[in-house]
Amino acid sequence: MRKTPFGEKTESPTSLEGLKIRFPGKIVTVKLGATRSEGGTRARSILIGGEEAPTFYHFAAPSPHLPVVACDVFDTKIPIPKAVKMHIEEVVDDPAEWAKLYVNKFGADMITLQLISIDPKIKDTSPKEAAKTVENVLQAVNVPLAVGGCGDPLKDLAVFKEVTEMAEGERLLISSISPWMNVREAAETVKKYDHVALALSGMDMNEARELNRALYCTLSREQIVMDPSTASLGSGLEFTYTLMARIRLAAVMGDDELQHPLSSGVTNAWFARESYRKMAPQWEPRELRGPMWETVTALTSIAAGCDFLMMMHPATIQTVKDLIQKLKESGSKRTLETADWISLRI
Amino acid sequence: MTNNDRKPGTRNAPSPVSIYKLLPRTNCQKCGQKTCMAFASKLVNREATLDECTPILEKSYEEAYRQLWKSLRPPVRQVVIGTGDKTVKIGGEFVIYRHELAYINPTAIAIDVTDELPCDQLLKRVKQIEDFTYTYLGRKLGLDLIAIRSTSNDPAKFAEATRVVAESSALPLVLCSLDPKVMKAGLELVSGKRPLLYAATKDNWKDMAELASTYKCPLVVRVPNDLKLLRSLTKDLMSADVDDLVLDPVTYPYEGIQDTLRNFSILRWISCKEGDELLGFPIAGTPIEAWEGHERSSEAATWKEAAVASLLITHYASLLIMHTLDGWALLPVVILRQNLYTDPRKPAAVEPGLRIFGEPDENSPVMFTTNFSLTYFTVSSDIESSPISNRCYLLVVDSEGVGVRTAAARASARKGGITVEGIAKAISESGVEQKVKHKTLIIPGLLANLKDEIEKLTGWKALIGPSNSAELPKFLEEHWYKNVQESS
Secondary structure (H helix, E strand, O other): OEEOOOOOEEOOOOOOOOOEEOOOOOOOEEEEOOEHHHOOOEOOOEEEEOOOOOOOOOOOOOOOOOOEEEEEEEOOOOOOOHHHHHHHHHHOOOHHHHHHHHHHHOOOOEEEEEOHHHOOOOOOOOHHHHHHHHHHHHHHOOOOEEEEOOOOHHHHHHHHHHHHHHOOOOOOEEEEEOOOOOHHHHHHHHHHOOOEEEEEOOOOHHHHHHHHHHHHOOOOHHHEEEEOOOOOOOOOHHHHHHHHHHHHHHHHOOOOOOOOOEEEOHHHHHHOHHHHOOOOHHHOOHHHHHHHHHHHHHHHHHHHOOOEEEEOOHHHHHHHHHHHHHHHOOOOOOOOOOOHHHHOOO | OOOOEEOOOOOOOOOHHHHHOOOOOOOOOOOOOOOHHHHHHHHHOOOOOHHHOOHHHOHHHHHHHHHHHHHHOOOOOEEEEOOHHHOEEEEOOOOOOHHHOOOOOOOEEEEEEEOOOOHHHHHHHHHHHHHOEEEEOOEEEEOOEEEEEOOOOOHHHHHHHHHHHHHHOOOOEEEEOOOHHHHHHHHHHHHHHOOEEEEEOOOOHHHHHHHHHHHOOOEEEEOOOOHHHHHHHHHHHHHOOOOOEEEEOOOOOOOOHHHHHHHHHHHHHHHHOOOOOOOOOOEEEOHHHHHOOOOOOOHHHHHHHHHHHHHHHOOOOOEEEEOOOOHHHHHHHHHHHHHHOOOOOOOOEOOOEEEEEEOOOOOOOEEEEEOEHHHHHHHHHHHHOOHHHHEEEEEEEOOOOOOHHHHHHHHHOOOOOOOHHHHHHHHHHHOHHHHOOOOEEEEOHHHHHHHHHHHHHHOOEEEEOOOOHHHHHHHHHHHHHHHHHHHO
16 A cells, blocks of 8 residues: 555555464473472462563463562662662661561562672671571561572672572572583582572673573573673663563574573662762652663563563562553553543643 | 464565665766675665665666665655654664664654643743753753644644744644644644644544645554554555554553553564555554643652653654653653664774873873773763863773673683783783873772782782772872872
């Protein structure tokens, strides 16, 4: 039907009838956390993954599980942006209380306990002591837990060994196993005590793939979640967005080395200076700009295919959880037949 | 189509050879390329347009031109709104995913005014829309259009508001009313300016089609959550000679947003992968719907509107109509748009080497960072916006295009990224040793663990700088200039 410059018209044969697109690949389903009957102590376990189409291609195949919101709790004082701090000030000295606040008041699906203090450059907390903190948080909340290291490959491994053993059977998400640590040993301890590995790679599809291959030697496919590194809004978001979208697309197209749920470190949004710093009055207040920054980063991650989101701000958590719920439901109560917004008096 | 299981394919891009075969093949160089083959490659990569080849427009090439035009046109039609400098182009897209090629025209953002605003408030709001700019990585980000809503539904009032806005701003307009009489009253005053008309519906489309065709304006087609009806309406409109269409499958904010995102995805899929020409048009979203049931300047509505706008930007929206002018909500939205519409084919690294800021002397500080473009632009803009901009050296070290954080992780694992050897090489090749009399290198705080090795291999003293370049001015004030003053 479209006109060419020569005045003729052509009609295309397509129609919307029976629009059903099949993708040949499927993301593995990963179980996080374990109940008593499953060998752990959690009130319930959470499933992520299982997609058979890119996100929001509900016309191809609906997503079986919703993205999960996990909130970051740190085991030591770190610089926290003012916009976040004002909501958690009372609990920042106690990871267990902090975790409780996130779960009971702000509705976190999971907690990510970030063991920053084990860093030899910070407090060099011993593996035993770190495991004790994990134990305290496990007792304080009954949601599944992710446990993060400090980024030092040697120290992280030592701590992960202690933590995985202490929490045997809990199906913790161990965050993270990276190519720059002893992958085999890390995978072995995850396997031995029945946990899940978060495979962190440095924003490179091949690196992500190679790491998965290395992990397959030890772990089952259902024990691996991928984190291809998150750059936030304004700090390289386009790289993360496109890398995650490419990984997910390749996976549902049948690439079986990339068929894992994806995790995003949405908290990285707070590294972008526009998220936390004081700016000219027209961009204020930063108490709203900051969480909006994190929200946009989270929603973009979901759009790219993320299943697991690590976040911080209560308003972000609420918005994202609310939208995730709405994304599940088809159909609107309002028909919007009359375009009321045109005459809206605001 | 009878086949129910459609296979997801890749983009049906023409090959350079297939294009080359249709070109004159005279290598006349009138297009600026050395050969027709080079021009063909540019065409396929969308780095050149067909009309740059002047010979092909001659009568004898008519059939070849016809075929070239068909195989090169974007599956999502490009629609132009407005005239003059501020013209906005939307659509013109070739792909679903940006990594398949690149997104072409960034999502245009229209902010609303109403025909019942008192004149002074109307002018104030227009000025606010025009003045909204933010400089990000050396680019100015702003808003693109003004949407005039007829809340009065009174032709005279709409005409008056349209006149006032058109006289006070050069931004292209979106005229919003479902009543053809109201639309006509406004449109007559801006007839030569190609405003976008919002909107044709199943009830008013004949009248709207006549207006669009008489005044040569692009037209939005609005059909709530029914793509089949939308498709049959675009067919009717095209038969009525309205070709510049924009599709609005209707934005449901929150409640029903799954339907909205599904519709947006299907529209993009069916145009890019299946070449459906009746749905191959730019898509309009209306996050302003989030204001339904909210008071004026409500934080909750602003928040919701910005969140919905972000989701629609990630879902192929070509145009968004919004209400808020709050910087805290719009800034994340315009930066998201900028991020996703950057060309992924352009390298993410800048040239390594020495950058000189202002007129440094032999006592000026020497710092280093990686050549990942985002890192480089962040650090250089921090330097430029601070008092140290007139006197320092920045050594840009090849980190294989990764940022400092990743470079640090890789360095500690001895996996490339940034190496001490690379730093030593960068120092010696830059000639900075002849420019300063000190031998102190300020290193990124995140690479603190490389201090000893750097000192051993380069013979320079490594001073550990801040982890965040925003703190450089303060750092230099405390750790550099004071010492320089003391020692000199």
